[in-house]
Amino acid sequence: MTEKSLTDNFDLNYKEIKENIKKAAEKIGKRPEDITILAATKTVDAELINYAIQNGIEYIGENKVQEFLSKKDSLLPCHRHFIGHLQTNKVKDIVPFVELIHSVDSIRLAKEISKVSKKLCKVTDILLEVNIGNEETKSGFTAQELMENVNEISKLEGICIRGLMAIPPICENEQENIKYFEEMNKLFIDISSKKIDNSNIDILSMGMSSDYYAAVLSGATMVRIGTSLFGKRDYGKK
Numbered sequence: 001m002t003e004k005s006l007t008d009n010f011d012l013n014y015k016e017i018k019e020n021i022k023k024a025a026e027k028i029g030k031r032p033e034d035i036t037i038l039a040a041t042k043t044v045d046a047e048l049i050n051y052a053i054q055n056g057i058e059y060i061g062e063n064k065v066q067e068f069l070s071k072k073d074s075l076l077p078c079h080r081h082f083i084g085h086l087q088t089n090k091v092k093d094i095v096p097f098v099e100l101i102h103s104v105d106s107i108r109l110a111k112e113i114s115k116v117s118k119k120l121c122k123v124t125d126i127l128l129e130v131n132i133g134n135e136e137t138k139s140g141f142t143a144q145e146l147m148e149n150v151n152e153i154s155k156l157e158g159i160c161i162r163g164l165m166a167i168p169p170i171c172e173n174e175q176e177n178i179k180y181f182e183e184m185n186k187l188f189i190d191i192s193s194k195k196i197d198n199s200n201i202d203i204l205s206m207g208m209s210s211d212y213y214a215a216v217l218s219g220a221t222m223v224r225i226g227t228s229l230f231g232k233r234d235y236g237k238k
Contacts (some may be wrong), residue, residue, distance in 0.1 A: 006231070007051050013229050014056065017212070021223070023214035027046065035216055040226030045204060046074035048230065053078050061224055065090045072097055080174065083165075083205075083224055085139060088112040089158070095124055100171070101166040102205055102224075105129040105139040108155045117158030125162045127205055128153070130187060132180050133169035140166070143187055154197040161196065163203030164188050168211075177211045181218030188219065 022032040038059040041049050049060060053076045060075070062068035063084030073078070082094050083102040091112045094101070102128045104110050111231020117124040128150065131140030141149060146164075154161055164187060169181035188204045209228035216223065 006048055009231050010048065010052055010229065011055065013231070014052070017225060017228060020213050021216055024213050028217060028219075030216075033072060034221065036203075036222040037229075038055065038083070038205070038224045039229055040083060040224045041071075041230075042084075042226060044226075044230050046071045050074075050076045052229070059222075068097070069093060078216070091107055092116050095122070096120060098124075100125040100127065100162065100203075102127045103129045103139075104153075105131075105141065106154060110156055110159060110238050113157040114156035123158055123160050124159050127163050127165040127203060128161065130164055130166045130184060132166045132184050132187075135169055146187065147190070150191060150194075154199055156198070159198060161199040161201060163201050163205065164191065165205040167208070168206070171211075175205055177214040178218050181206055181211075181215050181220065185219035 007035055017078045018032070018039065021035050021037065025032045025035055036059055037057065038061045039052055039057045040050070040063070041060045042063040057078070059079040059081060061081040061083035068082065080098045081102060082098045086094065086101060086103055086109060088109055095113060095116045101113060101124060104113065110126065113124055113126060127147060129140035130146055131138050134142055150161070164184060166184050168177060171177045184206055185204065192201045203222055204220050205222040205224060207220045207223040209225050212223040212225055
């Protein structure tokens with residue numbers, strides 16, 4: 001596909017996504033601008049990411065540490081997030097360059113982010129990842145573990161809990177999706193209502209290309225969209 005085709009596709013896709021989010025947000029009495037579109041840029045070339053930034057995308061999220069490091073110096077100014085699984089030995093490589101880490105799935109990882117952040121005299125915003133479907137193949141806190149551990153994590157210096165993130169099980173229909181998203185929203189409201197140290201809880205990151213409309217209907221404040229924005233990508237190329 002030519003560069004012009006890619007940018008034309010982005011323009012059409014982005015317009016449609018914004019319209020869908022507007023419909024969903026208005027349906028539940030929210031403003032469209034209350035929902036952040038985060039462009040999931042795994043395997044997307046820096047040139048196309050920069051085009052997206054120039055045309056309205058303010059937030060990007062990378063899944064792989066090495067891929068992010070290879071692209072970061074080529075990108076225009078934007079809000080840079082890390083959204084993939086993060087190993088503790090890679091924390092030092094990512095913390096200096098991102099504003100928010102979505103995928104904090106253990107106390108051990110939170111402690112490492114705290115340690116590296118303190119060395120850099122930085123406060124790193126984090127989201128706590130919830131395994132809302134209790135799937136053995138996925139990382140993240142169960143709902144019960146989240147409530148048990150959030151206070152311990154909040155006492156760590158150098159981090160600020162900004163909210164929750166989840167990737168629900170693959171569902172056959174929107175109603176199944178909404179069930180998991182509504183469970184996440186309830187957890188989000190419960191966490192938000194507590195007086196937790198080192199926190200400013202205002203982000204519920206859930207919903208991707210296939211289910212962002214249902215996620216917004218269920219209370220998502222941030223959706224992570226890749227394929228629906230950039231088109232189908234070759235995940236083997238990087």
